[in-house]
Each structure stands twice: as structure tokens, then as C-alpha cells.
Amino acid sequence: MAVTQWLSQVITEVGRAIERACFGQSHFRITTSEFSSTPTIDNLVQAKMALAEVRRQLTQDFSIDLRWPILLELKVPPAQGWKGAVYNPEGNMARHTVVDFKGTPAHQMWIRPGLTRARFKSLVAHELVHAFQREANFLNENLSLREGMARWVEFHFLKGSSEAERLLKLKHYTFGRSIEAILEYEFRSGRPATLTWLRSHA
């Protein structure tokens, strides 16, 4: 992490120096934007940039806003026992839980390092949906719809990629067929109505 920050700083400084030397105060600019589009997410700086992008997209596309602090760790989530295999058909890649943080609730998230950027972001989106369900206190009882909603959002983050097609074919991915029911609801009634419908469940 520190090395990336340092490197990023150096590149920015060198870029500015070249810019000044060659173009004065021209509009030409060397940026470090390549650090926000690396193929895999391997350190916390990249992870936090991706997290910020996912949060913006969730607000914009799904009216999902989180108020509690988010504590993100880039590591393999702790083992969860036999139930994990049912709910996580792809294995142990990401997890969300609510923890106490200086006397207030916070969202603890673990995401496995080394995932592709697209996969990382879709898993963050999935876990942030669970975070939102807890914060806004809905879908506590309907486990099938609760997981279905998270996969529905995850699917939209991946849509158009071969990854999305692959996920829909996974044996347990369509758990309780909820994701299909939600996609159908959205197709018929639109996204705002779908979100209202999902949030009406206790």
C-alpha cells in the first residue's frame, strides 16, 4: 500500500515537472488514473477507490445510501461452517457482518485479494446490499429474497460480461429462484417499484 502511494506521488510530481518544463501551464496533464483501473485488486488503496465507485453507483442506480461506517479488509473471510457452501456457491470470497465501532454499529467487510476489478466491485456491491438490509431493517425474515436482492444487484454490476452468464448457471446462484423473480418484477414494473417491493418485506 505504502509503495503504491509513494509511487503514485512520484509519478504525479514527475508529471507536473515535465508539464511545467514542456508546456508551462498548459492543459496537458499526466495523471495517475491507471492506478484506479488495475486489472486486479491487490491492496487497500485500490480496494478503497473501487469501494467509493461502487457506493456512488449504488446511490445513483439503486437509491442505496449507507450511513454507518464501512470497515473494509482485503483478506479471505473467516470460515463460516457448512451453511457457507449453500449461500456462497463460488466459495469463500466475500462477507459482511455488523460490528460495534466505538459505540456505534459499523459494517465489517472482508473481500478476498487478487480478484479482477469487475468481480471485486460486484462482490462489494453484493455485500453492501446486505449492509443496507441491516441498516434499513428489511428482509430479515425472507432469506431467499434477501440473498436474491444481493445477487440481483451483483448481476447488474456484472451485466454484459461472461461472468454474469457464468454466475446465472451456477447451481446455487439462483438460490430459491429469487434472483429470477426479482429480474422478472423489474422487467414488468421497473426498478423503483422493484426496490419499493423489496423494501416492503419484513
Ligand SMILES: [Zn+2]
Ligand atoms: Zn449474500
